[in-house]
Each structure stands twice: as structure tokens, then as C-alpha cells.
Amino acid sequence: MPFVNIKVTPDGLTPEKKAALIAGVTELLRVELNKNPETTVVIIDEVETDNWGIGGKTVTQRRAGG
Amino acid sequence: MPFVNIKVTPDGLTPEKKAALIAGVTELLRVELNKNPETTVVIIDEVETDNWGIGGKTVTQRRAGG
Amino acid sequence: MPFVNIKVTPDGLTPEKKAALIAGVTELLRVELNKNPETTVVIIDEVETDNWGIGGKTVTQRRAGG
Amino acid sequence: MPFVNIKVTPDGLTPEKKAALIAGVTELLRVELNKNPETTVVIIDEVETDNWGIGGKTVTQRRAGG
Amino acid sequence: MPFVNIKVTPDGLTPEKKAALIAGVTELLRVELNKNPETTVVIIDEVETDNWGIGGKTVTQRRAGG
Amino acid sequence: MPFVNIKVTPDGLTPEKKAALIAGVTELLRVELNKNPETTVVIIDEVETDNWGIGGKTVTQRRAGG
Numbered sequence A, B, C, D, E, F: 001m002p003f004v005n006i007k008v009t010p011d012g013l014t015p016e017k018k019a020a021l022i023a024g025v026t027e028l029l030r031v032e033l034n035k036n037p038e039t040t041v042v043i044i045d046e047v048e049t050d051n052w053g054i055g056g057k058t059v060t061q062r063r064a065g066g
Helices: A015-033 A059-063 B015-033 B059-063 C015-033 C059-063 D015-033 D059-063 E015-033 E059-063 F015-033 F059-063
Strands: A003-008 A041-046 A052-054 B003-008 B041-046 B052-054 C003-008 C041-046 C052-054 D003-008 D041-046 D052-054 E003-008 E041-046 E052-054 F003-008 F041-046 F052-054
Touching: A003 A015, A003 E015, A015 A041, A015 B052, A015 E003, A015 E015, A052 A059, A052 D015, B003 B015, B003 C015, B015 B041, B015 C003, B015 C015, B015 D052, B052 B059, C003 C015, C015 C041, C015 E052, C052 C059, C052 F015, D003 D015, D003 F015, D015 D041, D015 F003, D015 F015, D052 D059, E003 E015, E015 E041, E015 F052, E052 E059, F003 F015, F015 F041, F052 F059
Parallel strands: A003 A041, B003 B041, C003 C041, D003 D041, E003 E041, F003 F041
Antiparallel strands: A003 E003, A041 B052, A052 D041, B003 C003, B041 D052, C041 E052, C052 F041, D003 F003, E041 F052
């Protein structure tokens, strides 16, 4: 029954990688907390680098060396 | 003053359906909790089936019988 | 399969009211979008009035006439 | 180490405005709470007017005078 | 730089289990997406069973056989 | 009409500091994006250090030098 939300930038995030993340976090919750995988929900949000900030700058600015 | 976030897959989610969801959940909060509709905020997030997982698989995989 | 998050202040939010919100929003998604109620997940967050702001003031300040 | 999520409609939200929001909120957290800017994370979600409701109507409806 | 939010009911969620979840999901993102663990942020929300609904009922109701 | 969610650890987060954060971020959105302060909503979530992870460890572990 857990709910997991993963926010990442979209670079390299293929359907296969998304499926691997979903399978992996569902398995982690089964192993660590004995949660039933059937009701574990995972949602992945893809966040563009213009919309993600760390250290007071956007990721776009940081990658440009800004 | 409540805030509601609804996450659904985008299939069949027309502007009219979105408006109906927003009207309906706002009314529900008025009826059940006497919340003023004027300040109830609702945000709908459309999540692609590749990005939604349940039971350790993406919805894309599940719909494909994977 | 929808996921709904409702944020409200805790005043008057009894277990019965919470159950009514969960039943109501699940039914709304069934009626409007034909979503299977069995996999609709609803999470209610109770937010204290000190932690909720609107119009640049906390709800605590607004209720005090501040 | 704070995490901030800002949801706004996309009109007028240029990369420069996004960068200004991220810089501004990171600075606010430094000034008010002495938080280290290096680990403050800000994510901006752009929400279409069809998907945002207030007062029981979508923003699209409200802007149309509906 | 990923951000992960995990929502679970609090039963059995010891500090050690929380640490294991955080370590596990951070490692998963390193392995699958080559994300730098130093900037992966994970936040765990503990949601009471009265506040969690699935299938139109609260988890409290479901555990009571309601 | 923007919605802002701020997640911070609770240390030093007095009602006055919360009010200052809410006023500051509302003003930032007015100045940068010309958003009407009356409909800007801000919610602050206080996250315990056991529930916050960065670099694969909880903040509790990091503060203990773990």
C-alpha cells in the first residue's frame, strides 16, 4: 500500500529504466517493510532542467557552468 | 481553503471531465467539511502509463499483459 | 488507479469525516472517469493553521484578525 | 536542505523567471532559517489552466468568464 | 539530484527501517540512472491508517473488516 | 493562484518564522510573476530528521557523524 513519488530529470530515462525503478523500489518496500507489492504505487515525475534548482541556480545554469 | 491533488492517466481526460472532477471534489468538501468553495484549490496531474507503477510493473506493461 | 491527496486543517476532521471524504472522492472518480474503486488511493494530510498560508498570512493570523 | 515545490500556470514563465524564483526562494530560506543554499532544492511544476481549479471551476473557465 | 517521497503507514517503521529505505532507494537510483548519491534527497511521510484510503475505505476500516 | 509547498526540518521553526516564510514567498511570486497575493497558497511540512535522507543517510545519522 505504500505510495512512492520519484522526481528526476528526463535525460536517459527510457521506458526500460522507468520499469526498473518501479520494480526496484517496490521490491525494496517488500524486503524492508514486508509491504505487499500488489498495492505499492510508484509515480515518476520528469522535471526539466530549467525547472529544477539546487544551490540557488537551475540545473540548466549549473550544467552551463553558470 | 483545502488543497486537492488528483493524479490520473490522461486517457479520456477531456477538459469537460477535468471541470467535472474539480466541481465534484470542491462540492464534496463543502458538503462534508463545510469548506468555502471559493478558496478550494484542485490540481490535476496527468501521468503517462510509462511513469505509473503498481504491483512492481508500469501500467504500460500491465496493459500489454506483461 | 488514481491517486488523490487532500490537504485540510484538522478542525472537525473526525475519522467518520475522513472516511466520508475517501468514499466520496473514490465514487467521484468512478462516476466521472470510470476508474476502478479498488485501486483508487486517497491520502489525507492534516495541516496545522500555523503551517498554512493564504494571502501572505498564516491561517492562524487570519483567524486572529491579524 | 529544504525542499520547495512551486506550482504555477505556465504563462510568462520564462527560463529567466524560473531562475529568479529559484534564486529568490533559496535566499529567503537562508535569511529566515539560516539554511545552507547549497542543499536547498526547488522544483517548479507548470500546471495548465484546464488542470487547475479554484472556486469549483477551472482557471480556463474563470478566464473565459464562465 | 533525484527527489523521492515515500508515504507509508507508521507501523513497524523504526529509525533503522527508515535508514534502510533511504539507503536502498538512493542506491537504486545510482545503479539504474547513475545518479550521484550525494545529492539524492528522500523524504518519508508517515500516514495514519485513518488518513489512508484504498477501495473507498480507510485502512482502519479495512483492517477492522469494515 | 500559485501553490507552494516548503519542506523543512522543525528545528527553530517558530510560528513567527513560518509567517515570515509565507509572507516572503508570497511577495516573491508577486514581484517576479505578478501573481495576486490573495490567492497564493503556501503549505509548510515539518519533516523529522529521521525521515529526511540525503547522500544515502538520514539527517539524524549525518548530524551524529554517522
